[in-house]
Amino acid sequence: MAFKPAQWPRKLRSQEWFGGNTRDHIYHRGWMKNQGLPHHLFDGRPVIAIMNTWSELTPCNAHLRDLAEKVKYGIYEAGGFPVEVPAFSASESAFRPTAMMFRNLAAMAVEEQMRGQPIDGAVLLVGCDKTTPSLLMAAASTDLPSIVVTGGPMLNGYFQNERVGSGTHLWKFSEAIKAGEMTMDEFAEAENSMSRSAGSCNTMGTASTMASMAEALGMALSGNAAIPAVDSRRRMMAHMTGMRIVQMVKDDLKPSDIMTREAFENAIRTNAAIGGSTNAVIHLLALAGRVGVDLTLDDWDRLGRDVPTIVNLMPSGKYLMEEFFYAGGLPVVLKRLAEAGLLNDCLTVSGETAAAQVKDVRNHNEDVILPVEKALTKSGGVAVLRGNLAPDGAVLKPSAATPELMVHRGRAVVFEDIDDYKAKIDDEDLDIDETCVMVLKNCGPKGYPGMSEVGNMGLPPKVLRKGITDMVRISDARMSGTAYGTVILHTSPEAAAGGPLAIVQNGDMIEVDVPNRTLHLDLSDEEIASRLAAWRNPIETPVGGYARLFHEHVMGADTGADFDFLRGCRGAPVPKDSH
Incomplete structure (x- = not known):
């Protein structure tokens, strides 16, 4: 690709501030000189x-x-x-x-x-x-x-002669604690080796x-x-x-x-x-x-x-x-x-x-x-799944997922938000096993707010103790780039925007087919419509400040979660002098 450079020298943008002898030019230069900057630095x-x-x-x-x-x-x-x-x-x-x-x-x-x-x-x-x-x-x-x-x-981090990767081993060690495979003293020792x-x-x-x-x-x-x-x-x-x-x-x-x-x-x-x-x-x-x-x-x-x-x-x-x-x-x-x-x-x-x-x-x-x-994965990249559970798409990272779970049908175990997840996940009476699909709601851009990295939900201790290290997890959240697992993320529209994720209930069957790029909630269109009609948004609009601005203007994950009024190039014209 040929690039045609601009003709040089030309008047630069900064010269509108510094490049003259009017009162305003002297004002801008003069204040800068209190740092000991010589006059020739402002010469164009x-x-x-x-x-x-x-x-x-x-x-x-x-x-x-x-x-x-x-x-x-x-x-x-x-x-x-x-x-x-x-x-x-x-x-x-x-x-x-x-x-x-x-x-x-x-x-x-x-x-x-x-x-x-x-x-x-x-x-x-x-x-x-x-x-x-x-x-x-x-x-x-x-x-x-x-x-x-x-x-x-x-x-590189090292602990007990093992490479320790930022974040990745934090998730690994945390699960090992819950499975009874690591002591808290060892965890504390590992902490000091992670960021060296x-x-x-x-x-x-x-x-x-x-x-x-x-x-x-x-x-x-x-x-x-x-x-x-x-x-x-x-x-x-x-x-x-x-x-x-x-x-x-x-x-x-x-x-x-x-x-x-x-x-x-x-x-x-x-x-x-x-x-x-x-x-x-x-x-x-x-x-x-x-x-x-x-x-x-x-x-x-x-x-x-x-x-x-x-x-x-x-x-x-x-x-x-x-x-x-x-x-x-x-x-x-x-x-x-x-x-x-x-x-x-x-x-x-x-x-x-x-x-x-x-x-x-x-x-x-x-x-x-x-x-x-x-290659680690012959077909890498990011898999984009669609279906009645994610009309605007959801994403999964195949290279970090378990191949055997890429096609899966399981019973939904639903957490209404991250606090509900934290309250239930360690409960030995939680009705869950490794065949289930963990579903986390209200963690998208509007829901969390801000779309936190909580999509890689830790597994229940009673599943971990079986030696199981991965389950299908679905949410409208993100996950850390250091994390791993069969984790379906960025489900759009998010629950807090009234997406179908909002009406998933315990016991619903969910089908995941990554090769065919589908994510399906096993309910009729009529049942989904009925549940959505009865749904009430649990997320309250923030009273004010930046949180209010964010809530009112953030777009969906499927378009990048930018603010609607910031898309596009506005350029950098020289502003009017205020003096």
């Missing part, structure tokens, strides 16, 4: 915002202040003027009720920071799950030249998946996704990213030039190949809506269905991100897709095309990045 060179999601309450991103300094070096070296800007940081491990509730708030806040301030381009410094999509959404809405650099995954360095989750969870999505979309430099947070090459990547954004501004290379329909197709196929998180579905649907690309759930099923999962990482496989990096990282996966004719040769932030920049990479470990004939 690109002003680059480092949108930094650093926060000590976002532990995945707590090292980003140091990384921002490396970005600054690169910007200065390339002749730019760097300014570090704190960005809303939605922490996965700390925010309640769920970080997902604040993804749209972060995207909105950062969009207005980018639009309302004197910048010509942005480096999106991200890491934790929601920080990557929220800043990409903001950049898409302003369409200012932007590039992603992530904080990188943490090093700076960085985000070391599994192919949502953070690493979204780092991979940014690279596959062409919005990050090649190789960015997998470099460990504490590896010196992460700092080199930050430096090179800082250099590159200056040239992008000079060329006027914008997100809309990169995040095309073809780029999203690359990302969907990449997600299938790496065994990526189901959360990528929601984030990329929302991002596509900002760019104006018509992307649907059906695209996810169609494009990923025949792509084998070749990255042998937890939660689907054996290894962690550290080994993935040593094996060659995402560039090797992209090369494999290109060789199979599954990679569109799109423009990337590097100025090169997707295929051109990976043509010479090598796989250094074929037990980590597998040959196709040894």
